[in-house]
Amino acid sequence: MARINIIVALFFILFAALVLVLSAGIPVSESQPLTMGTPTFPRMLSYGIIVLSLILIVTNFHEARTEKKEDRKRMFEPDSIKMVGIGLLIVFLSVVLMVFVGFIIAMVAMNVAFLFYFKVKNKVVLIVEPIVTPLLIYFMFQNVLNIPLPSGLLFY
Amino acid sequence: MRKLLVLFICIALVSVSVFASGTKEAAFPERNIQIIVPYAAGGGTDAVARAIAQFAEPHLGQPITIINKTGGGGAVGWAEAAKARPDGYTLTMFAPNIVNLSIMNLSPVGYKEFEPILMFNNDPGTIVVAKKNANLNVVEMLNDNKYKSGGENPNFYLLTIQAQTGVIHQDIPYGGAAERVPAVLGGHVDFAIVNVGEAKGQIDAGELVPLAVMSEKRLDAVPNVPTLKELGIDAQMGSWRGLAAPKGTPKEVIAILEDAFTKAANEQGFKDFMKKAAFNIDFKSSADFWTFMEEQDVATTKMLSK
């Protein structure tokens, strides 16, 4: 864990640095001289993150160096990156698809894709789940809650 | 085999949705109308939109759907509405921010990107103080900068008054009336400017005392309270609501909408709703609404450039 902690700390320092750079571009209002300016709060927080990250590095440094190679935990197993990555890609592409073809088609496609990906063999599930889930949700939103879901740019 | 099945389902769904949407041209409106409300469900603007929608449906013969699209003080919803196809099927609710935000460079769209349809109400700012300050002379108070105000930033009500009196009060930034009313009640600020409806319970109970209203005429809800104009400070400012369509909507369509919504707004049921919610009815036709916003635009620009 010690090595992971150090990596985490480095990432947080990077994030804080980014916030510091971005906050340099925020103007300070002159109409409220009595209070701190708009960028002050995020700036203070960034310094806070940097200090905490340094503490995390210092407290883990010794352990990380002495940790035996076989005890080291990996943050991501290569196969889990692949597995989750594909899942994430399916969600992302479906949402992009939703912009064009609307909620129902995109979500049916997403559910079908996931069932194939999860190697579901049962034919009934393969057909019923992807159709029933989006349609049920669509009906509930459109008719019961009166909230329209995207119909897609193509069918506008 | 499975892939074929997927393809089949997709084609089936596509064709269903294409047929369902239809393509023929007919008299407006031939399908349901959406009103984009740029504020959260349950708020004042949302309540007015839902109420007018209910009464306008019979006059238009089509259902009206309310879509709440919040963010950026209204800018997100208006940006979306301005992008919508100008066919009269997507409308939006206006509030003072449609004028103010673009002056302050906080919104990509302003009222000029729309065609106004009808204005419903205009609630003038009402200066309220806590019970213990009931005997304060409001003119003296507004001319003495030892009194602290609590308001939204920028506080257009106070800026309007300051433009007349030249006295700058310390204005502690608060959110909506839900934050300002307790601040006055708890004595954390000396006065606040709210709409009567937002403080009616406290006014009726005598816990908050209205000293003056920022309108042309006295308000029906608080007839004993003088206007600032009567007291010699000609400062008028209110929070108003209206309906608009994206720019480029055909004139005939705007006329149909204006007619239907005007009929709806004049129904007793809608007027009763407005009275119960203490919204001050102030109908303005499409043309008058436009002129009104132009005046607001000029006044606010002048105020902020100071």
Place this chain on the structure above:
Amino acid sequence: MFSNLMQGLMSVFSNPMVFLLMIFGVVSGITIGALPGLTSTMAMAVLLPVTFGMEAKMSFALLLSVYCGAIYGGSITAILINTPGTPSAAATTFDGYALAKRGQAGKALATSTLSSSIGGIISVLLLTTIAPILAKFTLRFAAPEFFALAVFGLSIIASISNKNIVKGLMAGFFGLIIASIGLDPISAIPRFTFGRTELLSGVAFIPLMVGLFALPQCFVEMESMFKEKTILKGVHSKLINFKEFLSILPTIIKSALMGAFIGAVPGAGGDIAAFTAYNEAKRNAKKNENFGTGELKGIAAPEAANNASTGGAMIPLLSLAVPGDSNTAVLLGGLIIMGLQPGPLLFTQQSDIVNSIFAIMLLANVFMGIIGLAGIRFFVKALSVPKQIIVPVVLTLSVVGSYSMNNSIFDVFVTIVFGIIGYVMLKADVIVSPIVLAVILGPMAETNYRRALIMFDGNYSFLYNRPITVVFLSLAIFTIVSSLFKQKLFKRGVSR
């Protein structure tokens, strides 16, 4: 003392329609609360115009039942799939999901149901007795007090970061920075919006929460799906026994009192109440290392507190006409449309309707308990549905939930981004709850701190010369220091 409540009950009992509406309201409230991304505010705003034509009593039977039901419903998904259905159930995931993972979902759900119901009832009883006094007291909260309350809430981050306080605090600071995105509430200047109008009002909360909880959970299920044959541990739908109930009863009562008080402070709602109560239950426990592993008190405390906050939130609404959160803002709209003007006079001039409101809330909490207990059997069944089906369904709900809050595709992408962040944090062993707490409390802390500075002409004395502020700030320091000691961080530092 309770004669008002009795009168209210009598008037409610005289109309059977009210009962039907309440049962309908509670059931739909629980459903909406349980679905991540659907909120009680949304449901109430949609129902409000439906109630225009109804008699006041019936309208409130519907709205208040939805309100109470939804706050409870959030705990069901928090326990079953580690995804809080509402923000106020975020603290319930710690022990609720842990217990469900041990195969005792029934017990976890029974605890949450009983705690929610009893917590709600206690808060109504409190509401009937001390509403006006408490309302007067909350008026003493000015900017410094709100700031101190927010800091105290934030200090709870230290106590919920079980394994590593430093990493928990880092997550909290990250959340505070996320919360600072958008228009600065004091100066009206945009921060970190990258020119996007959508970000002017900040990162929307529901998409953020769905992203941080629901998505990583789905990803973890995906991993396990391919790695091992998922063996379902025998799901006991066994509820809790009387002895266990007695052992958590003191926690319930204490948390309910805390929840009602926090709910009564305008601007502080069920989410803060739940975290505070969890913190206190953990601090007070003899064996607090059990917290986070399925401790019943860890479920009872947040659930009793968040439902108790409903009664609390009615206090400023009814007696000051000040809505404390978005739910009570809708109720305020409802009251006004009914021609009822909340405020000090409501209690004297319209005591009939006030009594009915109390009675309705009391009954709604009772119904909620009964319906909840009867439903556990069915809720638990959700666990025996194969993960291969649950995951796509939850993902579909996540998409629709984050979209529909604001009808915004942008928000769906926000959910995906926070889903990735949440998953990476999970892998790096950084807990995500501090982010939720920080996003809720960050704006409250910053705005009130800066407002206080303006109020007191740039003078910092408000930090130490106001009693309520001092109490909350001391509590905050105490929470952080005691958590540090418990973690033996100091001891290790000294010995090295």
